[in-house]
Amino acid sequence: MKVKLLTYTPHPIKAVFTAARSCYSASVPTQIWNEDEPKERMHSLIDKVIAAGHQSVLEHISLTFSIEGISRSCSHQLVRHRIASFSQQSQRHVRVEEGEWVVPPSIEANPSAEGIFQAALGQIYVAYRELIDLGVHPEDARYLLPNATKTNLVMTMNLRELYTVSGVRLCARAQWEIRQVFEAIREELVKVDDLRGFASHLQPICSHLGYCPEQKSCGLFPVKGSPSLSEEGEPSP
Ligand SMILES: Cc1cc2nc3c(=O)[nH]c(=O)nc-3n(C[C@H](O)[C@H](O)[C@H](O)COP(=O)(O)OP(=O)(O)OC[C@H]3O[C@@H](n4cnc5c(N)ncnc54)[C@H](O)[C@@H]3O)c2cc1C
Numbered sequence: 001m002k003v004k005l006l007t008y009t010p011h012p013i014k015a016v017f018t019a020a021r022s023c024y025s026a027s028v029p030t031q032i033w034n035e036d037e038p039k040e041r042m043h044s045l046i047d048k049v050i051a052a053g054h055q056s057v058l059e060h061i062s063l064t065f066s067i068e069g070i071s072r073s074c075s076h077q078l079v080r081h082r083i084a085s086f087s088q089q090s091q092r093h094v095r096v097e098e099g100e101w102v103v104p105p106s107i108e109a110n111p112s113a114e115g116i117f118q119a120a121l122g123q124i125y126v127a128y129r130e131l132i133d134l135g136v137h138p139e140d141a142r143y144l145l146p147n148a149t150k151t152n153l154v155m156t157m158n159l160r161e162l163y164t165v166s167g168v169r170l171c172a173r174a175q176w177e178i179r180q181v182f183e184a185i186r187e188e189l190v191k192v193d194d195l196r197g198f199a200s201h202l203q204p205i206c207s208h209l210g211y212c213p214e215q216k217s218c219g220l221f222p223v224k225g226s227p228s229l230s231e232e233g234e235p236s237p
Contacts (some may be wrong), residue, residue, distance in 0.1 A: 001102075001177075002068040003184035005192065006154070012061045012194050016159075017042035019057040020049045043197045050201060058160035061198075065155050065188065067181060071102035073147035074177040077169075083161040088153040092139035095132065098125050101148040105176065121148060159198060167205035172218035 009015055014033060022029045049057055067078075079086050101121055107113045124144055131141040157165070162185070168174060169182045182202070189199035206212045206221040217223045 005188040061159040084157040091142040166202040
């Protein structure tokens with residue numbers, strides 16, 4: 001898969017800082033915007049505001065990503081996140097070509113399983129082409145296509161939604177493919193000077209909560225209510 005940050009709100013630190021300070025200042029937003037605050041001071045206030053749960057200030061930043069070569073299985077999980085915008089390659093208009101499918105690592109690592117997987121996909125692809133050759137439109141022939149079929153999409157999310165979604169999709173118990181998407185998104189943010197400070201907040205939800213909200217922990221944090229949590233809900237050392 002390939003994940004690329006295409007564009008984002010200009011001056012993201014300043015935009016979030018101005019939004020956050022406007023809430024607690026007698027100055028008007030244009031005055032705050034024109035103040036020459038160092039980045040570190042702006043980030044220090046932003047981190048405090050986020051820690052206090054006042055995350056709406058992050059909604060002023062919008063990020064647009066190209067996500068290429070993921071499976072339809074993964075894209076279906078992705079588009080469940082409603083506070084985002086998606087433009088996905090259409091199987092009604094674009095024909096799928098042979099080999100355009102994602103092979104899960106568990107299948108790739110097992111030669112017998114991969115043989116079964118590839119043979120089944122090969123048969124599906126042959127049938128798909130035969131239907132199209134018989135004059136069936138790709139929008140109907142696609143009913144044969146499997147979840148493994150590759151897709152490309154453009155996704156725009158505001159930074160608050162990106163924090164929320166990363167919380168569940170960076171969890172070790174999330175499926176490997178969508179977890180890789182959000183790991184790649186975090187790497188894209190790290191590459192940009194003005195976004196790097198926000199990237200550190202893209203973490204599995206347990207690291208914000210101090211406990212694992214799943215039924216079974218991956219080991220990073222104990223499950224809530226387990227004996228290894230203190231009464232305050234903090235993990236014991
Ligand atoms: C580990 C895991 C397993 C899953 N298993 C299944 C499954 O078996 N079956 C299944 O159908 N789905 C499953 N899902 C998908 C899940 O139910 C959600 O649809 C998906 O994660 C989108 O998240 P969301 O609804 O919290 O938030 P988003 O759509 O990303 O919205 C972000 C937040 O905005 C708020 N919000 C958004 N829309 C509304 C609204 N209409 N009303 C009130 N508040 C709103 C909520 O606080 C929400 O958390 C699973 C997801 C995960 C992470």
